[in-house]
Amino acid sequence: MSPGRHRQRPGQHRPRRDATSADLRLYWWGHTASALGSAFTGITLPIIAVVHFEASPGQVSLISAAAVLPMLLLALPAGVLADRIERPRRTLILLDTLSAIAVAAITAGVALEVASIGWLVALCAAQGCVGVFLETVYFIHLRQLVDDAQLGAVRARLQAGQYAAGIIGRLLAGPTIVMFGPAAALAVDGISYLLSATALVCMTPVAQTLRPTAGEPAAGLGAALRTMTTGMRFCFGEPVRRAVLVALFVPGAALAGVGALTAPFLLRVVQVPTQAYGWLFMASGFAGLAGSVLAGRLLAGGRDPRGVLLASSGAAALAGVLLPAAGGPILIATGLAAVGVGLPALFAAVANVAVGPVIVADVDEGTLGRILAALQVVGAASGLLGAVTGGALGELIGVRSALWVLQLGALAAVLLSVPPALRAARRSRRAAAPADLGRTPAADLARAA
The missing domain is CATH 1.20.1250.20 (MFS general substrate transporter like domains)
Structure with a gap:
């Protein structure tokens, strides 16, 4: 063995x-x-x-x-x-x-x-x-x-x-x-x-869940730090995963910034009536529900989850530019705002479901917790950075301009990261051999930890 x-x-x-x-x-x-x-x-x-x-x-x-x-x-x-x-x-x-x-x-x-x-x-x-x-x-x-x-x-x-x-x-x-x-x-x-x-x-x-008995980390601060950073090394250690992280968390950071600016944009700039404000976010809830159902059907059809994840991330970033475009007569502006809030939520829900099969594709039981923790850290850090950046941009260049910068920046990051990620995924599938099926990158990291 x-x-x-x-x-x-x-x-x-x-x-x-x-x-x-x-x-x-x-x-x-x-x-x-x-x-x-x-x-x-x-x-x-x-x-x-x-x-x-x-x-x-x-x-x-x-x-x-x-x-x-x-x-x-x-x-x-x-x-x-x-x-x-x-x-x-x-x-x-x-x-x-x-x-x-x-x-x-x-x-x-x-x-x-x-x-x-x-x-x-x-x-x-x-x-x-x-x-x-x-x-x-x-x-x-x-x-x-x-x-x-x-x-x-x-x-x-x-x-x-x-x-x-x-x-x-x-x-x-x-x-x-x-x-x-x-x-x-x-x-x-x-x-x-x-x-x-x-x-x-x-x-x-x-x-009981099986845990690896081989390759257990030795005692000491250095070994503990190596063990804690196993997930980070896994996430950033391979081109496909690096591109997936960019496609996920750059838009996530932008979304956090947009979230900090959405209320002042809709209520002060677009002048959406207060009584209609909550209904816009109800639309995002229904869109997220629809995205969850759509994701289940897409993945049940045997599609590559990495392709679903990257495509939905790109679609969410593209749909996000509709929010700062909201303007004109109040009915049109409110409709555009509802679409600009709801469509990204739909595609983000698809991406959130697809990320699960992507994570477990080459992860063993002994490192799953550390890899999920690494993703949580990256997500929390990008969210805080995005919220702070969004607030600062809103103060410097105005709310609508800040939304444009955030949304277009997220779209550019996805467009730059998705094509190489898809190419690398195709190369990895072609290079896969039966002899490699018993090994996973996560197992290699578990031995190195």
Whole structure:
């Protein structure tokens, strides 16, 4: 047996990859319930901060930063820990429970009128820390449940549920706050975590995940750093993956900048009526739902996920230029703005589903957590950079001009990266030989770590 392959230890079994339809339904319901609760909190926290605590813009940005910073600080070591988890379902149950406790504490503080801005920062930081592990372990567990060929279709179904829950959550959060108060809206999120944990408890247990016994890293700081950077070396170590990262995260950075400028652009420059503002983002939710369904069908048809990923990333960047083009009579401007917000969301949803099969195409069980963590770090860093850049450009050259710069920059990056990525992917497929099937780049990195 080659050194990079898994060896079976006594009492250990290969992970089961034939989850029953009942298990997958439970997983879908739990995931969707959690997404519904998150939509409630996403609407409620800004309202509590601005309306009830009269938070300054700096304080609001501090709340947002508290949710993102754990990703930058903890994702790489979290990936190392995730690769050592042998029963990810149990870990997910624990993480859902911790999230429910954190939300319950803030809910009680808001209901008793003892909470403050610091409490909201603490909640976002706690959820950010849990989220670092939750996203990685969720993917590892999903890979236990289904084989790689089914992964894209199952992720599409899960993402469709997530978008649908987000639409419903955004519709119901406002009326819930008005009728029952912000504490009740937060309580929905706490209950959703408990429902997610309950669904996981009811699922059929899966055999322990195999971990490599060969090539385990030696002790010491240098070895620990090499282990944590395994995912980074994997992501940037091959031309196709480098191009995919550019095609994914440059538009992602631009999207973060656009997100920071969308509200002032639509409300002040385009002068979209306030009552219509929320409906524009409902359009993006429906577009994301449609994109999830489309992605499932595209990948189920046996198409190369790398091609789907790169094509959808390019389409999202191209569609994004419609937003700064919005202008003219208010009905036309609002329609263009809705298309400019919705179409990128549709194609981004396709890309988000396609990235799963791309990741697992040549990744073994022993390095998946570190690779996902590396992607989280790159995504968080690009998002922060994009948001800061968007705000600075908006101040310097105006909101509409800043949107043009961001969208055209993202489109240029995709157009430059996609053709060489497709050529490199075709070369790698032609060069593949039967003797190479037992080895993967991730296995080589696992041995080197």
